[in-house]
Amino acid sequence: MQTPKDLHKAGLKITLPRLKVLNLFENGDNRHLSAEEVYKQLLASGEDVSLATVYRVLTQFELSGILVRHHFEGDKSVFELNHGEHHDHIVCMQCGHIEEFFDSAIESRQKKIAAEHGFAIHDHSLYIYGDCTREKCPNRRSE
Amino acid sequence: MQTPKDLHKAGLKITLPRLKVLNLFENGDNRHLSAEEVYKQLLASGEDVSLATVYRVLTQFELSGILVRHHFEGDKSVFELNHGEHHDHIVCMQCGHIEEFFDSAIESRQKKIAAEHGFAIHDHSLYIYGDCTREKCPNRRSE
DNA sequence: TTATAAATGAGAATGTTTATCATTTACTCC
DNA sequence: GGAGTAAATGATAAACATTCTCATTTATAA
Numbered sequence: 629m630q631t632p633k634d635l636h637k638a639g640l641k642i643t644l645p646r647l648k649v650l651n652l653f654e655n656g657d658n659r660h661l662s663a664e665e666v667y668k669q670l671l672a673s674g675e676d677v678s679l680a681t682v683y684r685v686l687t688q689f690e691l692s693g694i695l696v697r698h699h700f701e702g703d704k705s706v707f708e709l710n711h712g713e714h715h716d717h718i719v720c721m722q723c724g725h726i727e728e729f730f731d732s733a734i735e736s737r738q739k740k741i742a743a744e745h746g747f748a749i750h751d752h753s754l755y756i757y758g759d760c761t762r763e764k765c766p767n768r769r770s771e
Numbered sequence: 772m773q774t775p776k777d778l779h780k781a782g783l784k785i786t787l788p789r790l791k792v793l794n795l796f797e798n799g800d801n802r803h804l805s806a807e808e809v810y811k812q813l814l815a816s817g818e819d820v821s822l823a824t825v826y827r828v829l830t831q832f833e834l835s836g837i838l839v840r841h842h843f844e845g846d847k848s849v850f851e852l853n854h855g856e857h858h859d860h861i862v863c864m865q866c867g868h869i870e871e872f873f874d875s876a877i878e879s880r881q882k883k884i885a886a887e888h889g890f891a892i893h894d895h896s897l898y899i900y901g902d903c904t905r906e907k908c909p910n911r912r913s914e
Numbered sequence: 915t916t917a918t919a920a921a922t923g924a925g926a927a928t929g930t931t932t933a934t935c936a937t938t939t940a941c942t943c944c
Numbered sequence: 945g946g947a948g949t950a951a952a953t954g955a956t957a958a959a960c961a962t963t964c965t966c967a968t969t970t971a972t973a974a
Binding site for chain 1: 960
Binding site: 699701703718720721727729731733734737738741742745746747748749750751752753754755756757758759760761762 | 842844846861863864870872874876877880881884885888889890891892893894895896897898899900901902903904905
C-alpha cells in the first residue's frame with residue numbers, strides 16, 4: 629500500500645501527523661477507530677499530535693476516499709480504511725466487537741427498492757446490532 | 772390511539788408537555804422530528820415548553836416504546852411514532868424527504884447473517900440515501 | 915534556498931445533548 | 945375533595961464531540 633502516493637494523489641502534503649494517522653489504521657490492532665481513539669493511541673505511543681489535527685486529517689481522508697466514515701449507534705463517528713470493497717457491519721452491543729459482511733442479495737434488493745421509490749441511490753448504511761458470543765466478550769450472556 | 776393510557780402504562784404521569792409532544796407526532800405534518808424541531812414547533816404554536824423537557828420526554832418515550840429513535844446521517848437524533856411495524860428508511864439528500872419501506876427478503880437475510888456470525892440480533896438500522904425525483908424536491912436534478 | 919501556500923497546535927467556539935437543583939405539578943391516600 | 949409525596953418541569957450550567965480561528969511552522973515548487 630503506497631500511502632505517500634495516496635496522499636499526493638489526494639492533493640495533500642506528506643506530513644508527519646498524516647503519516648502517523650495512516651499508520652495507525654494500517655498497522656494497528658483495531659480497524660475501526662473514532663477520532664478520540666486515534667488521538668489517544670497517538671499520545672500513548674509518544675506521538676504528539678493535536679486533537680484538532682486528528683479531526684482535520686480524518687475528514688480530509690474521508691473526502692479523498694482514503695477512509696470511510698461510519699455512524700454506529702451513539703454520537704461519534706468511526707473510521708476505517710477504504711479498501712475499495714463495500715461492506716456492512718454487525719456490531720456487538722456488549723463489547724463493541726465489529727464484524728464485516730457483504731450480501732449481494734441485500735445489495736440488489738436495496739437497488740430495487742430505491743428504484744421503486746423513484747430515488748437515485750447514492751449510498752446506504754446497514755448496521756446490525758446484537759450480542760456476539762465470543763469467549764472473550766466481557767459481558768457475555770450465559771447460553 | 773389512547774395516548775394518556777400509553778403514558779400511564781409506561782409509568783409516566785400525564786402532563787401537559789408530554790401531551791403536547793405526543794400531539795405533534797400524532798397530528799403534525801411531519802412524522803419524523805428532531806428534538807430541536809419539536810421544540811421549535813411547540814414554540815411556534817404558542818406552547819411554552821423548555822428544551823430540556825423536550826429532550827427528557829423524547830428519551831422517556833423512546834424507552835417506553837412510544838417513539839423510535841433514528842440516527843440519520845448527521846449528528847442529531849430523529850424520532851417517529853412507534854406504530855408497531857418495523858420499517859426502514861430511504862432519505863433524500865437534497866430535500867430531506869423520507870420514505871419508509873419494509874422488505875422481508877432483506878429482513879430474513881439479516882437474520883441469517885447474524886446467525887452465521889454467531890450474533891444474537893437485537894436490532895438493526897438500514898438507511899438508503901439518494902436523490903428523490905419528486906416535483907417539489909427543491910434541488911431536483913434535471914433528468 | 916527561498917518564497918508561498920498549506921498544515922499544524924492551542925484554545926475558543928459551536929451544536930447537540932445531559933445534568934443540576936429549586937420550584938411546580940400530578941397522583942395517592944385519607 | 946385536600947394534603948402529602950414523589951415525579952416533572954424550567955432555567956441554566958455542564959458535558960461531549962466536533963469545528964473554527966489565527967498565529968506559527970512546515971512541505972513543496974521554482
